[in-house]
Amino acid sequence: MTKRTGILLGYVLFAAVLAALSCASLFAGRNEILGEIQFYGSTKVEKTSGVWIDGQYVGYLKELKGSKKILLLPGEHEISVRQAGYKDFATRVVVNPGQKIGLAVRMEKDFQARYPTETALVKVSVRPRRAAVFVDGLYAGHVDEFNGLGQGLLLSPGKHRVKITLPGYQDFETEVSLLAHQKFELKTDLVAGDILQAGPPIREP
Numbered sequence: 001m002t003k004r005t006g007i008l009l010g011y012v013l014f015a016a017v018l019a020a021l022s023c024a025s026l027f028a029g030r031n032e033i034l035g036e037i038q039f040y041g042s043t044k045v046e047k048t049s050g051v052w053i054d055g056q057y058v059g060y061l062k063e064l065k066g067s068k069k070i071l072l073l074p075g076e077h078e079i080s081v082r083q084a085g086y087k088d089f090a091t092r093v094v095v096n097p098g099q100k101i102g103l104a105v106r107m108e109k110d111f112q113a114r115y116p117t118e119t120a121l122v123k124v125s126v127r128p129r130r131a132a133v134f135v136d137g138l139y140a141g142h143v144d145e146f147n148g149l150g151q152g153l154l155l156s157p158g159k160h161r162v163k164i165t166l167p168g169y170q171d172f173e174t175e176v177s178l179l180a181h182q183k184f185e186l187k188t189d190l191v192a193g194d195i196l197q198a199g200p201p202i203r204e205p
Contacts, residue, residue, distance in 0.1 A: 035096060036099070037064075042104075049061050049081045049107060052079070057165060074095050076093070076095075087110045121152040122178070124153055132165050135161070169192055172188055
């Protein structure tokens with residue numbers, strides 16, 4: 001290696017180190033700006049409940065950590081947690097820069113909820129399996145709850161409008177006509193799309 005080559009290599013390495021430090025500083029700055037919401041649920045009901053932030057579905061409670069952790073800009077945010085057969089858990093939080101907020105979620109049984117005496121079983125085989133499932137405009141759960149051995153969505157006989165939604169994908173909508181004791185499989189893959197193409201407003205039960 002010549003002296004000139006060694007000097008050039010030194011400049012290249014120095015520039016690479018500066019670039020790495022700049023990137024680290026940038027990400028550190030981002031972490032100082034964004035706040036984090038950490039969700040806690042003590043039972044399976046809470047852990048499988050769907051979470052909405054500022055009206056947008058973000059996933060079900062127990063998966064919102066690691067690469068799916070919730071980072072929010074500073075300010076006030078509206079959080080809603082929903083589970084079929086339970087009352088909504090709703091609250092507002094004020095997030096400060098770099099703040100971590102622990103939010104304990106406790107779902108209460110809705111004793112006014114009505115269940116059909118005769119049902120059909122709908123197996124929901126949809127990917128991604130974390131997508132939200134709506135039936136006749138009401139949140140029913142997420143796909144993974146209705147896709148597996150002994151699992152399925154129990155619906156009353158007749159026609160139902162089913163919508164499946166997830167941020168970053170186009171909504172999937174279909175109508176099913178069911179008979180009592182019928183077993184039906186709803187199978188599709190959501191198509192990737194714009195963030196604005198998912199997340200319907202939620203109708204109150």
